[in-house]
Amino acid sequence: MDNFNFYSPTEFVFGRDRENEAGEYVKKYGGSKALVLYGGGSAVRSGLLDRVKASLAKSGIGTAELGGVQPNPRDTLVYKGIELCRAEGVDFILAVGGGSVIDTAKAIAAGVCYDGDFWDFYCGKRVERALPLGVVLTIAAAGSEGSGDSVITKEEGMLKRGTGADVLRSRFSILDPALTQTLPAYQTACGATDIMAHVFERYFTNTREVEITDRLCEAVLITMVKETPRVIADPNNYEARANIMWAGMVAHNGIVGVGRSQDWNSHGIEHELSALYDCAHGAGLAVIMPSWMEYVYKHDVMRFCRMATRVFGCQMNYEDPEATALEGISRFRSFLHSIGMPINFAELGAREEDIPKLVEKFGIGDGKTGGFVSLSAEDITAIYRIAVNAKI
Amino acid sequence: MDNFNFYSPTEFVFGRDRENEAGEYVKKYGGSKALVLYGGGSAVRSGLLDRVKASLAKSGIGTAELGGVQPNPRDTLVYKGIELCRAEGVDFILAVGGGSVIDTAKAIAAGVCYDGDFWDFYCGKRVERALPLGVVLTIAAAGSEGSGDSVITKEEGMLKRGTGADVLRSRFSILDPALTQTLPAYQTACGATDIMAHVFERYFTNTREVEITDRLCEAVLITMVKETPRVIADPNNYEARANIMWAGMVAHNGIVGVGRSQDWNSHGIEHELSALYDCAHGAGLAVIMPSWMEYVYKHDVMRFCRMATRVFGCQMNYEDPEATALEGISRFRSFLHSIGMPINFAELGAREEDIPKLVEKFGIGDGKTGGFVSLSAEDITAIYRIAVNAKI
Numbered sequence: 138m139d140n141f142n143f144y145s146p147t148e149f150v151f152g153r154d155r156e157n158e159a160g161e162y163v164k165k166y167g168g169s170k171a172l173v174l175y176g177g178g179s180a181v182r183s184g185l186l187d188r189v190k191a192s193l194a195k196s197g198i199g200t201a202e203l204g205g206v207q208p209n210p211r212d213t214l215v216y217k218g219i220e221l222c223r224a225e226g227v228d229f230i231l232a233v234g235g236g237s238v239i240d241t242a243k244a245i246a247a248g249v250c251y252d253g254d255f256w257d258f259y260c261g262k263r264v265e266r267a268l269p270l271g272v273v274l275t276i277a278a279a280g281s282e283g284s285g286d287s288v289i290t291k292e293e294g295m296l297k298r299g300t301g302a303d304v305l306r307s308r309f310s311i312l313d314p315a316l317t318q319t320l321p322a323y324q325t326a327c328g329a330t331d332i333m334a335h336v337f338e339r340y341f342t343n344t345r346e347v348e349i350t351d352r353l354c355e356a357v358l359i360t361m362v363k364e365t366p367r368v369i370a371d372p373n374n375y376e377a378r379a380n381i382m383w384a385g386m387v388a389h390n391g392i393v394g395v396g397r398s399q400d401w402n403s404h405g406i407e408h409e410l411s412a413l414y415d416c417a418h419g420a421g422l423a424v425i426m427p428s429w430m431e432y433v434y435k436h437d438v439m440r441f442c443r444m445a446t447r448v449f450g451c452q453m454n455y456e457d458p459e460a461t462a463l464e465g466i467s468r469f470r471s472f473l474h475s476i477g478m479p480i481n482f483a484e485l486g487a488r489e490e491d492i493p494k495l496v497e498k499f500g501i502g503d504g505k506t507g508g509f510v511s512l513s514a515e516d517i518t519a520i521y522r523i524a525v526n527a528k529i
Numbered sequence: 530m531d532n533f534n535f536y537s538p539t540e541f542v543f544g545r546d547r548e549n550e551a552g553e554y555v556k557k558y559g560g561s562k563a564l565v566l567y568g569g570g571s572a573v574r575s576g577l578l579d580r581v582k583a584s585l586a587k588s589g590i591g592t593a594e595l596g597g598v599q600p601n602p603r604d605t606l607v608y609k610g611i612e613l614c615r616a617e618g619v620d621f622i623l624a625v626g627g628g629s630v631i632d633t634a635k636a637i638a639a640g641v642c643y644d645g646d647f648w649d650f651y652c653g654k655r656v657e658r659a660l661p662l663g664v665v666l667t668i669a670a671a672g673s674e675g676s677g678d679s680v681i682t683k684e685e686g687m688l689k690r691g692t693g694a695d696v697l698r699s700r701f702s703i704l705d706p707a708l709t710q711t712l713p714a715y716q717t718a719c720g721a722t723d724i725m726a727h728v729f730e731r732y733f734t735n736t737r738e739v740e741i742t743d744r745l746c747e748a749v750l751i752t753m754v755k756e757t758p759r760v761i762a763d764p765n766n767y768e769a770r771a772n773i774m775w776a777g778m779v780a781h782n783g784i785v786g787v788g789r790s791q792d793w794n795s796h797g798i799e800h801e802l803s804a805l806y807d808c809a810h811g812a813g814l815a816v817i818m819p820s821w822m823e824y825v826y827k828h829d830v831m832r833f834c835r836m837a838t839r840v841f842g843c844q845m846n847y848e849d850p851e852a853t854a855l856e857g858i859s860r861f862r863s864f865l866h867s868i869g870m871p872i873n874f875a876e877l878g879a880r881e882e883d884i885p886k887l888v889e890k891f892g893i894g895d896g897k898t899g900g901f902v903s904l905s906a907e908d909i910t911a912i913y914r915i916a917v918n919a920k921i
Contacts, residue, residue, distance in 0.1 A: 138706075138772065140543060140545060142542055143540075144539075146537075146538035146540075147536075148534060149535040151532060152532025152533060152788075155532065348751075348756060349752045352748035352751055353748045353779070355744075355748065356741070357744070363740055377738070379530040380530065380739070383787070387741065387784070395775070396544075
């Protein structure tokens with residue numbers, strides 16, 4: 138096991154109706170005037186925003202409000218939020234939404250405390266200070282409610298880049314599974330795919346003898362394989378929603394990936410798809426991740442056999458382990474298809490002729506990247522090509 | 530899933546030689562003068578204490594020192610520590626040791642900030658304030674490095690009682706698996722048993738459809754079943770030690786037990802044994818936990834079948850599920866025996882004739898206790914009786 142630090146100081150507030158406690162928690166963590174940040178109209182239409190604002194008012198918290206966060210959230214709204222916070226004297230950011238809203242909240246929180254351009258943080262500059270922030274989560278997916286990470290897209294040139302820092306971790310995150318019951322099946326499945334991808338990026342490692350984190354990874358994956366079809370079949374299944382929502386946090390707050398090398402190439406390869414086509418990150422991952430697996434599995438056949446048998450219930454083929462590895466990948470892709478995810482370029486709305494552009498924007502030049510298998514621009518091209526024609 | 534809060538703000542600092550960073554972390558978390566608290570002479574003899582003190586000196590942290598914490602730690606040393614902290618103007622407690630040292634550190638941390646008798650906190654009074662504390666862990670067992678809990682024994686009458694509060698959570702915990710390589714096999718096995726018991730207390734639940742935490746529990750248990758025999762066979766196996774050390778934290782910081790009812794009767798029933806005979810808590814659990822399982826398994830045969838098949842590798846007997854449940858319990862007891870743990874009263878040094886005294890000290894009178902199966906004094910007597918004659 139490699140040396141590591143693990144620090145996850147967020148207070149998680151989980152369960153039915155907990156969003157009505159938002160005001161108490163903003164107060165507990167020192168806020169007196171909060172920017173309430175949200176996305177499209179669903180938080181308004183459902184009455185969630187009104188309930189959250191009522192809770193803030195009850196605790197004597199002043200508010201400013203900013204809506205309109207888009208999927209693949211843009212730098213333009215971040216600038217607007219920073220300006221608003223400064224003008225209104227905001228001392229706390231409350232994100233009401235999913236990963237895009239939370240990531241935007243983190244960017245604003247850092248930007249308010251910085252004299253320069255917040256985009257510097259997404260080009261390698263370290264975030265030293267940020268306003269405190271809280272979360273009311275509305276979709277189980279990004280895990281941003283329990284991580285210090287943020288991904289923002291620069292509208293000019295559609296550059297998608299990330300940053301991360303402990304000061305960007307939410308002080309509290311309210312997770313009410315009932316809020317996810319109104320999500321369309323497609324978004325639910327995109328979220329589930331993202332959760333599984335967060336685990337797989339950590340699961341595929343070159344670090345030996347890390348049984349505890351291997352098993353924790355498998356615990357989350359097995360749960361997702363069991364629970365996701367249940368919410369697709371019955372969106373109102375609170376218990377299945379609850380299991381997925383907590384799995385989403387566990388998948389990405391770091392606990393299942395400490396002490397081991399991680400990969401993260403599938404995320405990078407996908408980011409270019411969602412940046413170019415503005416598709417959902419989870420949908421892009423459904424296309425890329427099994428294709429990446431097919432390209433790299435020979436690097437460690439036994440690890441893919443482990444995934445195949447433990448996560449997807451394959452029987453181990455002791456005469457032909459590669460067959461088991463491939464069957465596991467195939468079952469993963471079939472699983473994604475069964476929950477309504479795209480599995481190739483056409484289903485995603487991507488174009489084969491854009492591959493050179495995607496690879497160029499990925500921007501590794503003559504370099505290589507990735508913690509499990511180190512990939513060149515040529516390798517990445519090959520993976521996009523597998524994804525073009527993928528079938529179940 | 531039940532509503533819950535989960536809050537684990539401790540910074541975990543894991544890996545080889547990390548104890549040499551103790552000074553930096555005390556400083557980071559606001560300490561200027563630390564009480565260095567430890568147990569017997571092993572921390573002195575091994576040179577660990579000197580290295581920790583050198584690290585503190587390097588960071589300009591002043592120190593006071595208190596050794597002599599015993600297993601089943603006593604109130605008498607807590608009073609001594611509180612007095613010393615006040616006399617020396619200590620503002621930070623650094624526990625160098627295992628569960629007993631950490632639990633004592635927590636008691637001192639709370640006691641220093643309280644005008645009354647610290648024992649009040651172990652009789653139900655809520656801990657509101659405490660000095661900040663840090664940990665350098667030397668045994669994987671109690672999980673106290675990641676929890677807000679503390680158990681202290683009142684020497685007068687040997688009353689063993691616990692308390693818990695978020696302010697008692699360590700600010701940082703340094704976990705260097707190499708420090709555990711010098712532990713005798715018996716203590717290593719006691720620690721492993723305690724870790725497994727912490728999971729089982731949470732695993733046996735009446736809450737339905739909590740797949741994510743069920744799977745996380747199993748992840749820790751499977752890891753312990755795999756890794757424990759490896760360290761018993763080879764005490765210097767760093768990788769196995771590392772897996773166990775992290776498993777011990779995960780087992781008890783709360784993450785595997787949120788959102789579900791828990792039991793905790795085995796811990797209560799054991800506490801009377803270690804209080805009366807001053808035996809190791811883990812050894813007492815090895816005697817009690819399988820006996821408790823045999824007494825309660827009919828309450829939920831399928832849950833015991835799940836344990837038997839997933840944790841202990843039994844084949845499910847679909848014609849006779851009870852046989853599978855019993856085989857799982859039997860394999861657990863055999864496992865404990867195989868790692869050198871006592872499995873009955875005689876092996877522990879306990880006496881059948883003391884059972885009435887043990888039950889009386891347990892102190893439930895005509896009441897009942899336990900979150901999985903509610904037990905009366907009569908039930909607890911029966912469990913002690915099973916433990917008297919347990920065999921593999």
